[in-house]
Amino acid sequence: MxxxxxxxxxxxxxxxxxxxxxxxxxxxxxxxxxxxxxxxxxxxxxxxxxxxxxxxxxxxxxxxxxxxxxxxVASIGHCHPAVIAAVHEQMQQLNTHTRYLHGRILDYTEDLLGTLPAEITKAMYMCTGSEANDLAIRIARAYSGGTGIIVSQEAYHGTSGLTSGVSPALGSGQPLAATTRLVPAPDRYRVDAPDLGAWFAAEIQKQIDDMAAHGIQFAGFLADSIFSSDGVLPGPAGYLKEAVEVVHRNGGIFIADEVQPGFARTGEAFWGFARHGVVPDVVTTGKPMGNGIPVSGLLARPEVLAAFSDDIPYFNTFGGNPVSIAAAQAVLRVIREEGxxxxxxxxxxxxxxxxxxxxxxxxxxxxxxxxxxxxxxxxxxxxxxxxxxxxxxxxxxxxxxxxxxxxxxxxxxxxxxxxxxxxxxxxxxxxxxxxxxxxxxxxxxxxxxxxxxxx
Amino acid sequence: MxxxxxxxxxxxxxxxxxxxxxxxxxxxxxxxxxxxxxxxxxxxxxxxxxxxxxxxxxxxxxxxxxxxxxxxVASIGHCHPAVIAAVHEQMQQLNTHTRYLHGRILDYTEDLLGTLPAEITKAMYMCTGSEANDLAIRIARAYSGGTGIIVSQEAYHGTSGLTSGVSPALGSGQPLAATTRLVPAPDRYRVDAPDLGAWFAAEIQKQIDDMAAHGIQFAGFLADSIFSSDGVLPGPAGYLKEAVEVVHRNGGIFIADEVQPGFARTGEAFWGFARHGVVPDVVTTGKPMGNGIPVSGLLARPEVLAAFSDDIPYFNTFGGNPVSIAAAQAVLRVIREEGxxxxxxxxxxxxxxxxxxxxxxxxxxxxxxxxxxxxxxxxxxxxxxxxxxxxxxxxxxxxxxxxxxxxxxxxxxxxxxxxxxxxxxxxxxxxxxxxxxxxxxxxxxxxxxxxxxxx
Known part of the structure; x- marks a missing residue:
């Protein structure tokens, strides 16, 4: 130290x-x-x-x-001793992939799922938020049968080919996918709408309709509930409810990108979406999950995830290895113990x-x-x-x-x-x-x- | 211990x-x-x-x-004390992203580039081999102006949306991208060709021609030089030369996926491609690089990489962080010191x-x-x-x-x-x-x- x-x-x-x-x-x-x-x-x-x-x-x-x-990333504090100790201890024992049994990943998953709505019962692990969002988009497509993804105007969801195509924040050098549609961010400071929730839901419906006009079937709405890249826009608690209803009514899924607001950051709840009283179909995590050790996760409703995993193999070599999970466990414990x-x-x-x-x-x-x-x-x-x-x-x-x-x-x-x-x-x-x-x-x-x- | x-x-x-x-x-x-x-x-x-x-x-x-x-993955041995010590030491000091200066990533890069042909002078870091290959495909496209990627019949190059589309090993549940073409693996045990190199180069040319017939411009050939998913096929040293010449003659790049053969695994050389006397345009790494700590890399000829980085932003939050690099440094040192x-x-x-x-x-x-x-x-x-x-x-x-x-x-x-x-x-x-x-x-x-x- x-x-x-x-x-x-x-x-x-x-x-x-x-x-x-x-x-x-x-x-x-x-x-x-x-x-x-x-x-x-x-x-x-x-x-x-x-x-x-x-x-x-x-x-x-x-x-x-x-x-x-x-x-x-160093969300519970730079060089937190609990994470250092957990990683050091596990590194001395074993660090291998998830095709052998290991208790740690299961204990952690149980713990993590306990922080989520009861409808979300399945977990997968990767190494980065980009990998989690990349998989989430593929799950949305497998489940909905569509391809169209809606994100906010200045969204950033990752650095892979697929996630870059839904990340307008990357600028004009990186073209959006032809199946991507943008909604204006729910910015209370600049948007003059007496009912932000109704306004935002209507914007989403507009883009779903535009997709349909182009022969693109809607797959899902991917958003970080605090719209950080759009300028950190928490908005009033609960206003996202109508948007999520529109998404579901149109056969799409709601992916809550919790890479930024998750893991107690917003104070009001453990997860950013929770203050809106909505249940996402898929939750993705990243940055703060392991306090700097590369670990990310995807938590999902089982029927949504199954639409993907029934047909498409997925294996992430480092994802969910005992050392990454040890770091993630320490983070979760510290968030609780240090309140x-x-x-x-x-x-x-x-x-x-x-x-x-x-x-x-x-x-x-x-x-x-x-x-x-x-x-x-x-x-x-x-x-x-x-x-x-x-x-x-x-x-x-x-x-x-x-x-x-x-x-x-x-x-x-x-x-x-x-x-x-x-x-x-x-x-x-x-x-x-x-x-x-x-x-x-x-x-x-x-x-x-x-x-x-x-x- | x-x-x-x-x-x-x-x-x-x-x-x-x-x-x-x-x-x-x-x-x-x-x-x-x-x-x-x-x-x-x-x-x-x-x-x-x-x-x-x-x-x-x-x-x-x-x-x-x-x-x-x-x-x-645990390539230099499970729980190698040198990696444990390096990670533990760095975790106590600092673990943050690459937008601040840090000496470690530069020292390691200098060391790593020293193992590669002189034409390869630039490095980037991610967390997984999938992320490295995903970026490599995007670089091939930016540099060539094309989209078509050739891989071997049973290739596996990653788990992202983009890399899954060039991974026939994932089976029929995962469709290949429309721009992907497959060549039969250079399998000396089953392929009856007196000159394996000429035969393989001709197979690549055939697929480039097929792309052209479909209006697809060739972007690159992505292969692990030992064709591990195709059944571990080292083939005779040097036979890949003609294939790489065909690739270059057609305006594409050769991406050497060293996730499997790299880091001294093949014994004959530090990198798998080296026994063929070829210089790849892009080299991707993963699994063995950090002995289990999620770290991967992309090494490239500067003019090839520039075609991407001049226009498209790329930032990998965990990629190249001091802790991952400490693990990678320890691995490289142990490979040398333990011969x-x-x-x-x-x-x-x-x-x-x-x-x-x-x-x-x-x-x-x-x-x-x-x-x-x-x-x-x-x-x-x-x-x-x-x-x-x-x-x-x-x-x-x-x-x-x-x-x-x-x-x-x-x-x-x-x-x-x-x-x-x-x-x-x-x-x-x-x-x-x-x-x-x-x-x-x-x-x-x-x-x-x-x-x-x-x-």
Whole structure:
């Protein structure tokens, strides 16, 4: 484990070697572009060279400490000792595939299914959220007999060929599948609809009708219930109900992509969809499931899954291996033992309240919304026009980095700060984040005023 | 680590509780079919409940010790201490994504690229072989401007939507993509061609021509150079050269799927394709890369990769994280330090010699072939007709299990034993395997003779 003395060592090391380390970062950046594919994009104009993490904090090679307000992979906290111990213990015993019997996967599955509606009784395991969504789409097609998939306008559901075709967030370089249809995101800040649920359900019906007009049979609606890529849009609890009814009425399935909101993140419930009182046909998981160990899952109603598994073989070599499952078990246990769902709700609520106060002082903050520790902080040129201010959002992200707060942006206009810290984020961290945001917003506003003055 | 005393404890435990454990296995099997998707197929009529592994050995819940002759995931040996230590150390420091700088991925990439031809200079990382092949197909399409992919008749390249469409091994339940074409496997035992290389190249040209006739532009040839799913067919060194020339002449790329033969398995070289003196455009890796920790890679010529990455974003959250890379680094180091490539060649050669001797005594063994510790052992009704004997192969696999030797079958007829132990397999293990095979073959032959006698 990281100790106080290693931190102090790093700090004294820093004083002497800061210049050398900057050179080191240049060297790493160059080596990176030489050796890795150009898809490897770095965060920040001046990249961060991280070497250590613990809880909600990260340290760079200079020994500087950062507040992580972005990472939902290390969801129960960076380097959580329970996950380290569980993985270490299982690695010493056995790590093999699922074609032999092993108790661990069954105990975990029982535990995991216990968090889900009673209708969902079957589990499968993969390594990434992309793999889970890729399979979910194939299940939707096998069950419905159709091919058409509806997603939201800025959705991201994965990096495989199939999931890229339902991920408009990837931009124009990646064409959508001919069978993909988009619905506008249920964005309460921008959509003027007195009844968001009825409006959203109608949008889905419209796209199903458009599919039919093109001879495409509807297969399913795939959505992350908090619409994170669309700008973190929790919306009112329950509004998704009508949409799911429309999906079922038209013979499709509802796939709840819980890669982002799942595992206690939203505070109100263990799963994002739960606040809507709906029962998905398929639930997919990923990022936070193993706190960084690659493990993902697909949970389904048995009759829906059977339509696929009756005909099509599926075997994922690493999926559900005892080591991945050990990590996943530790995560589930820690969420319970540390009460992280309630924690997310409480601290997330406090953070949202402070952000709302901050917003009062900054005209550029258009909206603050979220549930638990999943918060969207939307920046606009002014509140009246609500014009998205992407340039400001990017500047703020860079200014936050200078104050050692790590986060990033989301939404179709790239103007929404995505505030999604590890659930280890504490009340005492709020001040760091909110002050840094305050400074960043003030500095950016000042710089703009200065730039506006003719020379 | 597993100690002598735990083994003894397990043994005494066994004597008392064998009956209870059988009940336990029944319980696990039932629980498994209740909780997991029906795609989860178990090996063996009487499933094996494994609880521990070390090197080339596995132990079940009864304390019985098995010789693993099948697992190329735990390639450098089950529970190798170097991988355990590397993962444990890195897990205590940091495990995050690749959008921050980190030295480990760069050091490893430099090291890995050093094992490849100089033309291949760029790396990307994912979590599974399926993800690597899925991306490889998309790269082939971006680079060539075409869509058509050629694979061998019984190929298996992955479990995603895209890779399933180029995996005829999945059977008729899983349709091939309309753009997929199959070539017969280069099977020296069954194909009567004086020049295997010329014959195989002509088969590829035929399929490219067929694509053209259907208005499909050729994108690439995707093959595991040992054609493992087709029945483990190393063929003569160098024969793939002409095929690769045909591929390039027609504007396609050659993707070497090294998920099976890579990482010193074939003994002759570090990579399977290397014995053919060809330079692939893209190399994909998976199973043995992290000895069980989910990590895979895609290595490519820069100009080929650029055709994809210039337009299409790709980010794999877990891919290339410091913990996965730590495992991969340990594997690469152990292969070198323990001289596993030479070991695979030598012990594999000894094993093949013993298997050839065994074959002389059993009329049902049609062919023994392999390179290093990757061996196909083909069973036929008789040597003259070469009629594949799948029933015998399945019976032998079950009889081997009774003698605590774990393996499975491959090939379009399911009649080839796939002998592919962890590289930790030693000379002193040969006897266990060969005697067990001898007994299994004799017993099966005797049972058939008995069954043939009228009652």
């Amino acid at each position: 990281a100790t106080r003395s290693t931190i102090m060592d790093t700090n004294s090391f820093r004083a002497e070697h800061a210049a050398a380390l900057d050179a080191d970062e240049r060297r790493l950046t160059e080596k990176r572009s030489k050796l890795l594919g150009d898809s490897y994009r770095l965060f920040y104009r001046k990249p961060v060279h991280l070497v250590r993490g613990q809880g909600q904090y990260l340290w760079d090679a200079h020994g500087d400490k950062y507040l992580d307000v972005y990472n939902n 992280l769902q309630r924690h997310s709700l409480e601290v997330g609520g406090q953070l949202q309240a402070e952000l709302a106060k901050l917003a009062e002082r900054h005209e550029n903050v258009g909206d603050v919304r979220g549930t638990g520790l999943f918060i969207g902080f939307e920046l606009v040129t002014d509140r009246a026009s609500k014009t998205p201010d992407k340039a400001l959002a990017l500047d703020v992200v860079e200014k936050l980095r200078e104050q050692r707060v790590l986060t990033s942006v989301a939404g179709p206009h790239g103007n929404v700060l995505k505030l999604r810290p590890p659930l280890a984020f504490q009340t005492h961290d709020i001040d760091w984040l909110v002050s840094a945001l305050d400074t960043a917003l003030s500095t950016c506003a000042q710089q703009r005023r200065n730039a506006a003055v003719p020379a | 597993a100690t002598r005393s735990t083994i003894m404890d397990t043994n005494s435990f066994r004597a008392e509780h064998a009956a209870a454990l059988d009940a336990d296995e029944r319980r696990l099997t039932e629980k498994r079919s209740k909780l997991l998707g029906d795609s989860y197929r178990l090996f063996y009529r009487k499933p094996v409940h494994l609880v521990r592994g070390q090197g080339q050995y596995l132990w079940d819940a009864h304390g019985d010790k098995y010789l693993d002759v099948y697992n190329n 596993l490539q030479r070991h695979s060649l030598e012990v594999g050669g000894q094993l093949q010699a013993e298997l050839a001797k065994l074959a002389e005594r059993h009329e049902n063994v049609g062919d023994v072939r392999g390179t290093g510790l990757f061996i196909g052992f083909e069973l036929v009704t008789d040597r003259a007709s070469k009629t594949p004997d799948k029933a015998l192969a399945l019976d032998v696999v079950e009889k081997l299990r009774e003698q605590r030797v774990l393996t499975s079958v491959a090939g379009p007829h399911g009649n080839v034993l796939k002998l592919r132990p962890p590289l930790a397999f030693q000379t002193h293990d040969i006897d266990w395997l060969v005697s067990a095979l001898d007994t299994a073959l004799s017993t099966c032959a005797q049972q058939r003779r008995n069954a043939a006698v009228p009652a």
